[in-house]
Amino acid sequence: MTAGAGKKRTGAAAPVTAGPVLDIAGLSVSVRGEDGEREVVSDLSLTLARGETLCIAGESGSGKSMTALAIMQLLPQPAAHISAGRIRLGDTDLADLDDRQMRRIRGDRIAMIFQEPMTSLNPVLSIGRQLTESIEAHTSLSQSEARQRAIEALKAVRISEAESRLKQFPHELSGGMRQRVMIAMALALEPDVLIADEPTTALDVTVQGEVLELLRDLQRQHGTSVILITHDMGVVAEMADRVIIMRHGRMVEEGKTADIFARPQADYTRELLAAVPRIGSGVGRQKSRDAEAATPANVAEVRDLHVRFDLHGGFFGRVNRRVHAVEGVSFSIAPNETLALVGESGCGKSTIAKALAGLVPYSGDIVIGGRNLSGLGRDERKAVRRDVQMIFQDPYASLDPRMRVGDLVAEPLLIHGIASKDERSQRVAALFERVGLSADQMELYPHEFSGGQRQRVCIARALALRPKLIIADESVSALDVSVQARVLDLLKELQREFGVAYLFISHDMAVVENISDRVAVMYLGQIVEMGTRDQLFSNPRHPYTRRLIEAVPVADPGKRRSRFARLDQEIPSSTRKIGETPARLVLSDVGGGHLVAAGS
Amino acid sequence: MTSPIAPDLTAPGRMPVKPRAGVWRRLVRRRLALLGLVIVTIVVAGAVLAPWLTGYDPNEQMFDGLTIEGSPLPPDAKFWLGTDLLGRDLLTRILYGARTSLIIGIVANGVALLIGTLVGVVAGYFRGWIGSALMRFTDLMMAFPALLLAICLAAVFEPSLWIVAMVIALVNWVQTARVIYTETSSLAEREFIDAERTIGASAPRILFRHILPHLLPTIIVWGTLGISTTVLLEATLSFLGIGVQPPTASWGNIIFENQTYFQAAPWLVFFPGAAILALALAFNLIGDALRDILDPTQRGRA
Numbered sequence: 008m009t010a011g012a013g014k015k016r017t018g019a020a021a022p023v024t025a026g027p028v029l030d031i032a033g034l035s036v037s038v039r040g041e042d043g044e045r046e047v048v049s050d051l052s053l054t055l056a057r058g059e060t061l062c063i064a065g066e067s068g069s070g071k072s073m074t075a076l077a078i079m080q081l082l083p084q085p086a087a088h089i090s091a092g093r094i095r096l097g098d099t100d101l102a103d104l105d106d107r108q109m110r111r112i113r114g115d116r117i118a119m120i121f122q123e124p125m126t127s128l129n130p131v132l133s134i135g136r137q138l139t140e141s142i143e144a145h146t147s148l149s150q151s152e153a154r155q156r157a158i159e160a161l162k163a164v165r166i167s168e169a170e171s172r173l174k175q176f177p178h179e180l181s182g183g184m185r186q187r188v189m190i191a192m193a194l195a196l197e198p199d200v201l202i203a204d205e206p207t208t209a210l211d212v213t214v215q216g217e218v219l220e221l222l223r224d225l226q227r228q229h230g231t232s233v234i235l236i237t238h239d240m241g242v243v244a245e246m247a248d249r250v251i252i253m254r255h256g257r258m259v260e261e262g263k264t265a266d267i268f269a270r271p272q273a274d275y276t277r278e279l280l281a282a283v284p285r286i287g288s289g290v291g292r293q294k295s296r297d298a299e300a301a302t303p304a305n306v307a308e309v310r311d312l313h314v315r316f317d318l319h320g321g322f323f324g325r326v327n328r329r330v331h332a333v334e335g336v337s338f339s340i341a342p343n344e345t346l347a348l349v350g351e352s353g354c355g356k357s358t359i360a361k362a363l364a365g366l367v368p369y370s371g372d373i374v375i376g377g378r379n380l381s382g383l384g385r386d387e388r389k390a391v392r393r394d395v396q397m398i399f400q401d402p403y404a405s406l407d408p409r410m411r412v413g414d415l416v417a418e419p420l421l422i423h424g425i426a427s428k429d430e431r432s433q434r435v436a437a438l439f440e441r442v443g444l445s446a447d448q449m450e451l452y453p454h455e456f457s458g459g460q461r462q463r464v465c466i467a468r469a470l471a472l473r474p475k476l477i478i479a480d481e482s483v484s485a486l487d488v489s490v491q492a493r494v495l496d497l498l499k500e501l502q503r504e505f506g507v508a509y510l511f512i513s514h515d516m517a518v519v520e521n522i523s524d525r526v527a528v529m530y531l532g533q534i535v536e537m538g539t540r541d542q543l544f545s546n547p548r549h550p551y552t553r554r555l556i557e558a559v560p561v562a563d564p565g566k567r568r569s570r571f572a573r574l575d576q577e578i579p580s581s582t583r584k585i586g587e588t589p590a591r592l593v594l595s596d597v598g599g600g601h602l603v604a605a606g607s
Numbered sequence: 608m609t610s611p612i613a614p615d616l617t618a619p620g621r622m623p624v625k626p627r628a629g630v631w632r633r634l635v636r637r638r639l640a641l642l643g644l645v646i647v648t649i650v651v652a653g654a655v656l657a658p659w660l661t662g663y664d665p666n667e668q669m670f671d672g673l674t675i676e677g678s679p680l681p682p683d684a685k686f687w688l689g690t691d692l693l694g695r696d697l698l699t700r701i702l703y704g705a706r707t708s709l710i711i712g713i714v715a716n717g718v719a720l721l722i723g724t725l726v727g728v729v730a731g732y733f734r735g736w737i738g739s740a741l742m743r744f745t746d747l748m749m750a751f752p753a754l755l756l757a758i759c760l761a762a763v764f765e766p767s768l769w770i771v772a773m774v775i776a777l778v779n780w781v782q783t784a785r786v787i788y789t790e791t792s793s794l795a796e797r798e799f800i801d802a803e804r805t806i807g808a809s810a811p812r813i814l815f816r817h818i819l820p821h822l823l824p825t826i827i828v829w830g831t832l833g834i835s836t837t838v839l840l841e842a843t844l845s846f847l848g849i850g851v852q853p854p855t856a857s858w859g860n861i862i863f864e865n866q867t868y869f870q871a872a873p874w875l876v877f878f879p880g881a882a883i884l885a886l887a888l889a890f891n892l893i894g895d896a897l898r899d900i901l902d903p904t905q906r907g908r909a
Contacts, residue, residue, distance in 0.1 A: 364805040389807050397805045404798040408904055409820045419806040452903040468806070 014182060023116050027054035028232045029117075031200060033425035034083065036073050036256075046090070047073045048256045049190040055200065058230040060223075062247035062264070066279075066487035069457070070549050071236045075202045079119055079492050080109045097199070107265035107506070115145040118193035122205040126184035128177040135173025139194060145196050161188070164221055182352070185215035186591035187221065194225055200224075203237045212514060212558040219246060219560070238487060241282045241517075241560030245567055257351075264564045283562045284517035286544065294530055304377060306475045306508045307363065307395070308339040312371040314358050318582065323369060329591055330582045334359040334532040343502060345509040345518040347540075349555065350529035353581065356512045356520040360480045363510070364397045393423060396469035402482035405440070406453040412464045413439075413449025419471045438467040442497060459490035466497065470505070478510045483518060488495035495522055515560045520544055528552045531581050533592045539600035548603040634898050636891070643892030646885050651768025657802035663696040665703040666854040672696065679872045690870040691865060691872045697875065701882055707768060707857035711841040712886060715772035716779065716833040722827055723780035724819075732795050732814055738788075745784045753778040754843065761849035771850045775837050783829045790825055794818050823901055828892035836886040858883050 033115045036048040048070040055061050076082045077089055080101060094101045095114060106113065113119075121127045129137060133173050138157035141149060148156060154173070161169035164187040177185055184205060193201055203222065207215035222244065226233050235246055243250055245262045252275065260273040266598045269275045274359045314333040318327040333355040340346045348356040362369040365380075365388070373380045396419075399405035406415055420426055426434060436446035442463040453461055462482065469477050479498070499522065501507065513519050519526060521542060527537040528551065536549040547553045561567075583589065592604040619827045634640050663669075670682060672694025689842065714903040730741035748756075766771045794800065795818070803813050825853040842859020846848035851857050858879045865875035 010717060083842075181732045364801075366801055392805075392807060395805075397802070399798055399802060401798060405802040407803070407817050409902070410817075411903075418803075420807070422807050422809070422812070454904045465802075472806070 010021050019467055024290075028057050028097060029053075029055040029234075030095040031074075032076070032093055032095075034074070034077060034091045034094065036070070036071075036077050036297050037090040038087045040086070042091075046256055047087070048077065051092070051135065051256075051258055052544075053251060053261070055232045057199075057232055058226070060226065060233045060235060060246055060248045061119045061511075062235045062237060062243045062250045063253060064240065064243050064250060064279075065253035065259075065419065066489065068255070068265055069253040071253050072204055073256075075119065075204050076251075077235065078200075078202060079113060079117060080104070081113075081119075086217060092205055096453060097583040111145070114193075114198070115196050116198050116230035118196065118198040119199045119202040119204065120186070120189045120193050120206050121583070122208050123176060124182065124209070127189060131175050133176055133316060134180070136173075137194055138173070138188070139418040141192055142195055156195060157191075160191040162221060163194065163225065164188070166191070168373055181211050181572040184341060186210060186214075186218055190218070190221065190280055191223070194231070195231065197229060198231060200234065202234045202236070205238070207234070207242065208237070208239070212350065212516070213554055215242075222246070239560065240488070240530060240562040244562045244564045245560045252279065265577060268564050280562065282489040282516070284495075284521050285489070285491070286517050286520050286556065287560060303505075304342075305332060305374075305467070306344075307343050307375065307510070308372070308374040309363070310337045310372040310374070310534045312336045312369055312373065314355070314360065314367055314369045326585065328582055328584055331532050332581060333336045333362065334589055335371075335591055336529075336532075336534055338527055338534070338537065340508045340510060342475065342508055343506045344525065345502065345511050345514060345553040347526045348529055349513055349516060349519050349526060351514060351555075353531075354529040355532040356529050357480055360397065360510065363395055363478055365392055367427070377413060380433075381388075384449075393472050394475040395478065396474040396476075397478040397480065398462070398465045398482040400467050401485050402458060403453060403464050405465060406461060408453050411450055411452055411454070415453075416449075416468045419468065421470060424576070435467075435472070438470055439500075441496050442470070443493075457490075458486055459494060462486060462490075462494055463497070467502070470501065470547060472505075473505065474507060476508045476510060478511045478512070481514070482511075482603075484513065484515065491518070495520060497501045498522065516556055528555065531589065533589075533604070534594065535604040536602065537594070538599070538603075542601040546601070548597060548601070609663040630875065630900055634843065634896055639892045640896030643889040643896070644771055646889035647893070648710065648881070650705055650889075651665075653702045654709055657699070657702040657706070661696065661699040663699040665699045665856050666695065668694045669696070670694070679868070679875060681872070682874055683823055688878050691874070691875055693860070693870075696876060697861075701858065701879055703883070704856035704858045704861055707851050707855065708838050708859065708883070711772055711775060711857070711859075712770060712838045714843075715775040716830065716837045718772070718776035719779035719824060719833060719837070720783055720830050721780075722776065723783025723829070724787050724822070726780065726784040728791050728814055728818060729782070731788040731791025732810070734792070743786075744790060745781055748778075748781045749785070751829045753781075753840075754847075757840075758847065758849060761844065766849055766852060768851055771841055771844055772798075774844070775840055779833060779837060779840070783826075786825060787822060788830060788862070790819060792821060793816055794821055803829060803838065820901070824898045826899050831887060831891040831894045834872075834890055835883055838883050838886075864878070894895070 015152045031054070032052045034048060034051045035046055037044045038047050044106060051074060053061065064075060072080070076087075078094055078101070082088060089102065091388065096112065099112070101109065101112070128134065134559060135154070139153040142153040142156050143150065146153070148174075148405045149190075151166065157173065158169045161172055166184065166187055167174055177188075180188065186359070190206075200400060206222070208216050210218060222233065225231070235242070237243060244264065250262060250264050250267045251258055252260045252273065254275050259275045260267065260271065262272075267276065269282065270551040271280060310488060312333055313335060316330040316332060317329060319326055327593065336355075338346065346360060350356050356365060361367045365371060375391050376394050380388055380391060383391060406412070413435055415430070416438055417431045420431050420434065427429075435449060439446050439449060444463055444467070448456075453464070456464065465482075483494050495518065498509065502509065509522075511519065511522055523540050525539050526543045527534050527539065528543070528549065529535070530551050536543065536547070544550065544556065547556055553568060580588070592603040595605050597603050635644070661870050669690070672686065672690040676679060678693070679692055680686055680690045686696050686698070688701065691697055728747060730745075760774045760777065761770065766822040800813060800817060803817055808817075838859050840862045841850055841857060843861040845853075845857060845863065851860065853860070855884050861879040862876055865872065869876050869907065
């Protein structure tokens with residue numbers, strides 16, 4: 008914010024050598040559950056100096072979010088409570104405060120931003136109203152002064168036309184914009200401490216870069232101390248001064264960022280860092296692939312695929328706009344090959360998966376195993392579709408929670424009338440062993456497994472019909488890095504063994520580089536660049552591809568970028584009026600099958 | 608070629624699974640469910656064994672059943688629950704009335720639940736014109752006064768207990784359909800339903816194997832709520848002369864006959880009312896327990 012209002016302005020300029028802003032000693036948090044009390048944070052001590060960025064990193068269940076909530080005194084009541092330790096903010100012990108006093112501290116001296124900006128903003132109030140309300144609640148400013156301050160705050164987070172934005176509602180803004188509004192709201196009161204709990208996890212990579220840079224700049228200007236909670240070691244390397252690694256509620260290691268990355272002391276830290284997918288570490292399997300040379304019949308061919316959704320609106324609910332989700336996409340996948348589709352949210356990559364799996368109507372041609380789906384009757388189509396199976400992003404949401412996992416894996420066999428009952432259970436048992444589960448786990452229900460194990464169940468299910476193509480739609484995105492690495496290894500192993508082809512859909516360039524043979528980059532429903540992995544990563548031609556690769560945070564503090572690729576405007580939407588069709592991109596070969604959209 | 612894959616041992620699910628005890632045994636193990644079962648058993652036994660449990664005729668007006676002034680008797684040693692306005696033994700009437708009320712509360716309500724669930728599930732899953740047609744019809748039924756419809760239907764057919772049951776079933780499915788519709792359409796959007804489609808599951812399979820089990824809690828709640836509603840609806844119909852014909856007793860018409868004397872003879876409303884409440888509560892307790900038992904994610908919780 009510019010100079011003017013603000014009671015702590017002088018404090019912001021204070022030297023960094025002053026005592027810690029936040030001092031946590033011996034903090035333990037317990038949660039009452041089915042089987043009694045369970046400690047989710049144990050004996051955690053940390054200090055936060057003025058103007059410092061402290062990253063708390065760890066995998067799910069490590070207690071990092073509980074720590075944040077404990078500081079805010081917002082632990083879920085009545086199940087969780089602080090069982091030991093103290094939290095001091097400056098000279099105040101937060102545990103001594105009652106509810107009313109704590110409310111004054113929240114927002115004013117400690118602010119928090121959450122992972123999902125859509126759910127943390129009130130959908131029925133304009134952002135202006137929400138911003139001014141939080142300012143008015145904590146200061147004695149008049150309404151018009153508060154409004155002025157809100158506009159300043161929006162300008163500070165680089166939102167254009169701040170004044171007219173005040174009237175907008177959360178749903179009218181993109182995810183990145185919403186997160187910026189959250190940051191504006193958090194920083195409008197110039198708190199001493201900002202807690203950011205996975206602030207960029209729900210955002211696209213290019214937007215993530217921007218938001219992180221914004222946080223860093225604002226912190227520098229105001230001298231705010233930041234606790235950044237994340238699972239992403241790339242973000243840690245990019246942002247942190249100091250790092251705390253947590254696991255199972257305990258601090259495993261603490262140190263300066265450079266030290267942690269260069270000389271990790273704890274085994275767990277080493278494991279965690281080793282599991283982080285890095286661009287440039289992809290193994291050179293391209294060679295062996297090329298050696299096979301002979302072009303076998305493609306498993307799947309997609310030609311000029313279009314998927315459009317009609318939007319109804321107006322008084323009579325007529326179709327007045329249309330989402331051009333996929334606009335003329337063509338590609339083919341050979342047996343034993345992995346084609347990755349990358350792009351940011353809304354680019355149509357998941358829609359392609361759904362069209363291939365028969366979940367959405369499409370126009371164009373989808374040819375699977377030499378048979379064009381559009382010319383077939385229902386039963387024939389069902390038979391052909393057997394060869395295409397899908398693994399979804401969220402392994403919990405994609406398994407019926409009321410069925411035993413053994414039955415779930417056997418279900419495809421049952422539906423297609425394969426094998427007798429005994430044979431089925433033998434096959435399922437074999438599949439379980441193959442994906443790294445044990446056969447006695449067949450009797451369990453999905454909720455009794457961890458995320459990685461559940462995804463293994465989904466893989467076993469997809470494999471049950473021995474498909475020729477498996478579509479993996481963001482299948483490892485929801486998993487912790489160490490689990491992610493193991494699941495990726497499993498997928499590769501299975502490919503070698505069964506010769507199955509993958510259509511691997513992801514937003515994560517590092518993961519894509521790790522697993523794919525060929526890569527197609529999508530933007531607004533069309534492919535802008537397609538080629539082998541080496542072509543694409545060593546010689547990206549399209550500016551969008553370059554920006555995607557550059558935006559990935561690198562898990563190496565030495566390679567910290569001073570500036571992220573800045574997005575000039577919001578990503579345009581693929582919704583258009585009836586009759587308008589987006590301009591078709593023409594792909595031209597720049598050598599060796601490397602296709603790039605013309606005009607770049 | 609098949610190199611062993613490192614098993615995922617991060618959190619090895621609960622490994623030893625005890626063989627699933629039967630639903631019945633797990634039901635009986637819950638104290639509240641057992642209480643529900645006991646109440647239902649008592650009501651059913653009372654209905655069936657009524658002639659042996661009481662020495663009175665349910666429709667007999669007894670001379671000593673009224674005071675000199677002609678008002679009903681409060682509960683005493685001879686008439687355990689007192690007598691009604693016409694000097695009939697209330698306990699006997701409640702026992703015989705249970706026959707009617709059980710048929711209405713279970714059969715009529717059950718049929719209504721069945722129709723409602725079917726309409727709701729089909730409309731919610733298929734959407735399109737089938738869904739629209741079904742739901743507009745449901746809305747129409749909702750807007751139409753249920754009582755008027757019941758009177759029309761009852762006028763066409765000869766009044767009898769079974770006709771009343773049918774009429775109630777045809778009137779009462781609407782709310783269930785509406786609720787089930789909403790829930791089905793949100794379930795149909797869930798990812799595991801998409802996952803079922805990708806493995807080639809047919810619509811009936813998805814509907815009955817994957818959607819219906821998730822609707823169980825709602826169906827149970829509406830089923831138990833429906834018991835008291837339908838028992839009282841039967842009373843209304845009887846009161847209007849299109850239900851069970853007097854002097855045949857039903858819990859609803861006992862309340863209806865006597866409600867104007869509520870202040871002078873509160874027992875006449877209290878006992879049949881308590882009977883309806885107990886029956887609905889009993890089914891609710893059983894339903895609650897069944898819901899938990901049939902939901903695998905609740906396993907192991909008290």
